[in-house]
Amino acid sequence: MTEGNLELIEILAYWAVVVPAATAVLVRDERRLPPEQAARAWPPISRDAAIFSMWILGFNPACVLVLFAVHFVRTRGFAAGLDRALFWACAVVGPAIGVDLGLDALLGGAG
Secondary structure, eight states, X not given: OOHHHHHHHHHHHHHXXXXXXXXXXXXXXXXXXXXXXXXXXXXXXXXXXXXXXXXXXXXXXXXXXXXXXXXXHHHHOHHHHHHHHHHHHHHHHHHHHHHHHHHHHHHTSOO
């Protein structure tokens, strides 16, 4: 397996974990918000555009954190929102990094 093939597999696996997890966190949280917080949440089209923008940027861990920070700070205020954003960003990106490292170990690296 070439280095380029391994990189492609790792990126696709990372996306396969991050996209559904980040979307699930946002949608689940929006459904459970009380009415006053739900009024401050993104409209569904804006939320989907933010997820798509994150996809264009490659689902960098910093992008995941910003996506969650904007959502949670808008709905809960700065301190509580930032705490939740950091928690959920780690909860989403951590397993994705684990999948990446596992694939690297399983496939034996490049060459």
